[in-house]
Amino acid sequence: MSPILEAHGLVKRYGHVTALDGADFELLPGEILAVIGDNGAGKSTLIKALSGALVPDEGRILLDGRPVHFHSPADARRAGIETVYQDLAVAPALDIAANLFLGREVRRKGVLGKVFRLLDTRRMQSEADAHMRDLKIGIGSMSQAVETLSGGQRQGVAVARSAAFARHVVIMDEPTAALGVKESGMVVDLIREVRERGLPVILISHDIPTVFDVADRIHIQRLGRRVAVVGPGDVDMAEAVAIMTGAAPGNTTRRD
Amino acid sequence: MPETTSTEPSGPAVADRAGRSRDAAAAVARFAAVPTVGPLAALLLACLFFSLSTDRFLTGGNLSLVVQQVMEVGTLAVGQTVVILTAGIDLSNGAVMAFGTIVMTRLAVGGDVPAPLAIVIGVVVCAAFGAVNGGLVTMARLPSFIVTLGTLNIAFALTHIYSHEQTVTGLPKALTALGETFPLGDTDVTYGSVVMLVLFAVAWYVLRFTAAGRHVYAVGDNPEAARLTGVSTRRLLITVYTVAGAVYGLAGLLLVGRTTVGDPQAGQTDNLDSITAVVLGGVSLFGGRGSIVGVLFGALIVGVIRNGLQLMGVASVYQVLITGILVILAVGVDRLARRRRQ
Structure with missing residues (x-):
């Protein structure tokens, strides 16, 4: 199976600090790939490069085998890569449908939409409802303000937004970091639902048990490089942590 | 925008009835939560009080006068509202308006510029001031409070x-045509009042029914979320400040119409008066919340109190006193509502 998203030899330097030091990356179709690593291992820099939030100094990124160059998150989004952020990137005062379609609002057809820029609120509400149902997120009304939802439900809105518009990849950057245990469980179920719909997921997480629970493969990042790719059944958590911290060797060699 | 709550009719009748009374309670709570209800209630109370206290208040002519007296501040408040919804503030609007009026009137009187062109230039100059405000807020990342305090002084000096x-x-x-009146029944209505109401209506439509309006709310509510979801926050903010500037120019035209002169001393407290109207209208100074319709009520509350107390023969400082108390009450209510949400 050829990778849907891959990166080769990514380098990113900030002054003296080398955040990415020739990092490789591979996401296969239909999988949940977890990315773990200690603080400073370069996971968030890697993810930012893949989601267009920063431009790497060196290296190549290929989407579906074709090279891509993202200069902004909007570029990545246009290419079909959507990102869910840890800090609940929703507008609390707006309702669920408005949040789902924020920045991608649907206007009425004809003169009302073209000249008067009138929004098709009803259509956005019913589509939002369909997306939320699709992911089995039970929320009564799409005209409810997001601030009336729990943290888990809010993240549900963010996940639904990404899943609704992603054509190739959903990136989830610590989606459970701001949530309690029960709420995290809800979001983990959502991650599986997204995979069931055929969208591969990149999951960045500190939560090793969750990673072992949900991931198909685990990318281990250390000192700006990928040092190992393991299956959750091949190693145990202690071994994974050992690779992460450098106490055990990884299983991938660096390609220069 | 609470409009629809559709729950499938399922389950036994008892549960259905319980659900229905819960729906009713929710409907009442939703009604009270509509941001325009408070300001409208306050406005109606003030009107009721003055109708009972003086028989001259509730006449067509007097009510028309109230609207005419608030037309510049109300118009300034339209621009101010949009800026405040993005979690900014515009202290420069009164001074920018005054500069606009001087540009229009001097060009038309001493500058040999045809009056319509002079008006257009005045409005464009005000819009340019807005663009500078927006540019400094977004590009230089300066707080709008400081930026507009600076442009307030610059516009004042240039005036x-x-x-x-x-x-x-x-x-x-x-230049003075908008100060003229037309008969509506047996009441004379100022054209400028109509212009103000039309501006409120346009702003209401844009804020409520277009993507741009939603983005204004989103940027004030959570700018990072707006940016991450693909809203071009910089372009939006620059547009907001520029359009607000153009609206201040129109306010200047209304002012010239009402006073029939270009007065360099005009509008010096109008910035604070427009903020008063916005706050009384229930718009949150923290951004992202509130309705422009409430701001119209807020502007009218100030006008009604001033007019009513005048009719009762009360010294005008009491109007200022009452307005001050109302502002603090309104901000306090906003604060409380905010705390409850968190």
Whole structure:
């Protein structure tokens, strides 16, 4: 199976600090790939490069085998890569449908939409409802303000937004970091639902048990490089942590 | 925008009835939570009080006068509202408006510029001031409070330099036309009042029914979320400040219409008066919440209190006193509502 998203030899330097030091990356179709690593291992820099939030100094990124160059998150989004952020990137005062379609609002057809820029609120509400149902997120009304939802439900809105518009990849950057245990469980179920719909997921997480629970493969990042790719059944958590911290060797060699 | 709650009719009748009373309670709570209800209630109370206290208040002529007296501040408040919804504030609007009026009147009277063109130039100058505000807020990432405090002083100084401290008189008809009245039944209504109401209506439509309006709310509510979801926050903010500037220019035209002169001393407290109207209208100074319709009520509350107390023969400082108390009450209510949400 050829990778849907891959990166080769990514380098990113900030002054003296080398955040990415020739990092490789591979996401296969239909999988949940977890990315773990200690603080400073370069996971968030890697993810930012893949989601267009920063431009790497060196290296190549290929989407579906074709090279891509993202200069902004909007570029990545246009290419079909959507990102869910840890800090609940929703507008609390707006309702669920408005949040789902924020920045991608649907206007009425004809003169009302073209000249008067009138929004098709009803259509956005019913589509939002369909997306939320699709992911089995039970929320009564799409005209409810997001601030009336729990943290888990809010993240549900963010996940639904990404899943609704992603054509190739959903990136989830610590989606459970701001949530309690029960709420995290809800979001983990959502991650599986997204995979069931055929969208591969990149999951960045500190939560090793969750990673072992949900991931198909685990990318281990250390000192700006990928040092190992393991299956959750091949190693145990202690071994994974050992690779992460450098106490055990990884299983991938660096390609220069 | 609470409009629809559709729950499938399922389950036994008892549960259905319980659900229905819960729906009713929710409907009442939703009604009370509509941001315009408070300001409207306050406005109606003030009107009721003055109707009972003086028989001259509730006449067509007097009510028309109230609207006419608030037309510049109300118009300024339209621009101010949009800026405040993005979690900014505009202290420069009164001074920018005053500069606009001096530009229009001096060009038309001494500058041999046709009056309509002078009006357009005045409005464009105000819009340019707005663009500078928006540019500094977004590009230089300065707080809007500081930026507009600076442009307030610049506009004030330019007004006095350009006018040579002279009031411009003898204006051509085009400049004062909006101060004229037309009969509506047996009441005379000022054209400028209609212009203000139309501006409120347009702002209401844009804020409520277009993507741009939603983005204004989103940027004030959570700018990071807006940016991450693909809203071009910079472009939006620059547009907001620029359009607000153009609206201040129109407010200047209304002011010229009402006073029939170009007065360099005009509008010096209008910035604070427009903020008062916005706050009384239930718009949150923290951004992202509130309705422009409430702001119209807020502007009218100030006008009604001033007018009513005048009719009762109460000294005008009491109007200022009451307005001050109302502002603090309104901000307090916003604060409380905010705390409850968190």
